[in-house]
Amino acid sequence: MTKLNIGIILGSTRQGRVSPQVGEWVKGIAEQRGDANYEIVDIADFNLPFLGTTDGTEPGIAAWNQKLASLDGFVFVVQEYNHSITGALKNALDFAREAWNDKAAGIISYGSTGGARAAEHLRGILGELKIADVRTHPTLSLFTDFENGSVFKPAELHLTNVNTMLDEVNAWSGALKPLR
Ligand SMILES: Cc1cc2nc3c(=O)[nH]c(=O)nc-3n(C[C@H](O)[C@H](O)[C@H](O)COP(=O)(O)O)c2cc1C
Numbered sequence: 101m102t103k104l105n106i107g108i109i110l111g112s113t114r115q116g117r118v119s120p121q122v123g124e125w126v127k128g129i130a131e132q133r134g135d136a137n138y139e140i141v142d143i144a145d146f147n148l149p150f151l152g153t154t155d156g157t158e159p160g161i162a163a164w165n166q167k168l169a170s171l172d173g174f175v176f177v178v179q180e181y182n183h184s185i186t187g188a189l190k191n192a193l194d195f196a197r198e199a200w201n202d203k204a205a206g207i208i209s210y211g212s213t214g215g216a217r218a219a220e221h222l223r224g225i226l227g228e229l230k231i232a233d234v235r236t237h238p239t240l241s242l243f244t245d246f247e248n249g250s251v252f253k254p255a256e257l258h259l260t261n262v263n264t265m266l267d268e269v270n271a272w273s274g275a276l277k278p279l280r
């Protein structure tokens with residue numbers, strides 16, 4: 101059977117962000133499973149404009165949609181900004197529609213309270229985009245999973261949760277395939 105393609109989407113774009121460290125850690129765990137093709141998808145690479153401020157012909161917009169269309173499911177690496185997701189992630193979510201539809205997603209978040217508030221906001225948005233968000237949600241603490249809030253040192257206990265989330269993302273991404 102052909103392996104599914106799962107994108108690990110980095111939700112932050114600011115200079116000095118920690119999301120690449122988290123994304124690489126998830127990818128390392130995921131690749132050991134051998135059950136799907138996993139890749140990091142960095143919003144920053146696409147140079148998306150702010151939605152509505154241009155004529156929409158920037159090549160990054162088409163490239164973003166093509167990348168999403170090539171994926172069967174997603175893992176969102178979510179950080180909490182003012183109790184919600186980043187503006188960059190919301191903008192990137194808004195820049196596609198069909199390419200998101202009938203796929204599954206897991207969320208791994210971080211913040212002072214594990215990024216839980218941002219993750220719950222994201223769940224509401226995913227419903228509108230017809231993305232099925234799985235239950236298991238690893239939450240990382242800025243205080244105990246990062247040194248000085250900047251060097252990622254995840255506690256061992258998160259490993260089980262990440263694998264359970266990936267089990268669910270793979271199962272649902274495959275189950276939704278006939279709809280795509
Ligand atoms: C604009 C802004 C707002 C933030 N608001 C919150 C917040 O409401 N709750 C929280 O737990 N952390 C908050 N933080 C801390 C971030 O979660 C933390 O800096 C995290 O590392 C950001 O992710 P990044 O490094 O990938 O950009 C905020 C950070 C920024 C830059």
